[in-house]
Amino acid sequence: MTFHQRIFALIIGVGIFIMILEMVRRRKLEEEYSFLWLIIGLGTVVLVLWQDLLEWLTHLIGAVAQTTTIFIFGFVIIVLINLHFSVKITKLSKQVKELAQQIAILKIGEK
Amino acid sequence: MKTIERSNRELIDNLTVIIPAYNEAERIASTVTGIKKFTDADIIVVSDGSIDNTINEARQAGASVLELPFNLGYGAALQTGYKYALKKGYRFAVQMDADGQHNPSAIQSLIKPVLNNEVDIALGSRFLDRGNYRTPVIRRIGIFFFSFITRVLTGKKVTDPTSGFQALNRKVMEFYASDAYPVDYPDADVIIMLYRKGLKFKEVPVTMKRVVGKLSMHSGFKPFYYIFKMLLSIFVTLLRSRREGRA
Numbered sequence: 001m002t003f004h005q006r007i008f009a010l011i012i013g014v015g016i017f018i019m020i021l022e023m024v025r026r027r028k029l030e031e032e033y034s035f036l037w038l039i040i041g042l043g044t045v046v047l048v049l050w051q052d053l054l055e056w057l058t059h060l061i062g063a064v065a066q067t068t069t070i071f072i073f074g075f076v077i078i079v080l081i082n083l084h085f086s087v088k089i090t091k092l093s094k095q096v097k098e099l100a101q102q103i104a105i106l107k108i109g110e111k
Numbered sequence: 112m113k114t115i116e117r118s119n120r121e122l123i124d125n126l127t128v129i130i131p132a133y134n135e136a137e138r139i140a141s142t143v144t145g146i147k148k149f150t151d152a153d154i155i156v157v158s159d160g161s162i163d164n165t166i167n168e169a170r171q172a173g174a175s176v177l178e179l180p181f182n183l184g185y186g187a188a189l190q191t192g193y194k195y196a197l198k199k200g201y202r203f204a205v206q207m208d209a210d211g212q213h214n215p216s217a218i219q220s221l222i223k224p225v226l227n228n229e230v231d232i233a234l235g236s237r238f239l240d241r242g243n244y245r246t247p248v249i250r251r252i253g254i255f256f257f258s259f260i261t262r263v264l265t266g267k268k269v270t271d272p273t274s275g276f277q278a279l280n281r282k283v284m285e286f287y288a289s290d291a292y293p294v295d296y297p298d299a300d301v302i303i304m305l306y307r308k309g310l311k312f313k314e315v316p317v318t319m320k321r322v323v324g325k326l327s328m329h330s331g332f333k334p335f336y337y338i339f340k341m342l343l344s345i346f347v348t349l350l351r352s353r354r355e356g357r358a
Contacts, residue, residue: 026139095292097183101191104177105198 017041132209235276
């Protein structure tokens, strides 16, 4: 990776990390949801600073450029975050359904 | 003409008819009064977030009305009815559509095998008896396809797996009220789930009317999602262990 690329990746990684921490601090984001986001930020920083690890990983996955490795790392985490959301939405939908049904049942009981 | 009660008087208190209804103000009253001609059983209409006059129409026709605060979909509305029926202690239930396509004169023949303890659930089939019901071609292909899968998996002939006209006992009600019940389009997958839970079912011929001026639940792009969903649902049902109660 060129110096230029490393600086850029570092800024993004640190930026994401600080932004997420700040959101958790302000309680805009719950700890549960911040976990995977923090890993993206932190992981990017680690990969940029730990040159040997990045080289080893790049070789491992068969990528040509080290930037690809960082890119794939981010992509995989994003997929996981989305999956996490889908699971949560499924759970929330069930709970909302349950609530609506109970409301209907309670309401008819009043009459 | 109330033949059901004549044969079994105490049944009235134990039987309920559950009708999920979404914006059916024009038809619900005639559906309810139509049913009343054939049985004195309590009729529960589940208004699935209807924004028209469905609730009042149903109530005036003499049904109890469960009002869902917003639209949850056919399966979830039905499930609401079953949860309520269980709470109220009904032992048997008949489920029918609100639009009047199910002929209430068939209630008796449908509930009979369930009352006799012959099966846990009876499914009204419009194809067993070659009635005058005419189905659109695409729908027919879908029904044929899922009939085939159901037959392979349960070893029983099911001619009309999409039927919403059913009579069932408390065991099935409990399953329908559980988390395992698929609440968007309960269909062929439900029959397979019932079978795997060891519940007995059979089909009973009924005649149905084709309702004019109403979009089918399976219109537009929905058939594609529907087929995908049904295949997935059947597949994961097979992956789950037999005794598992909750999904």
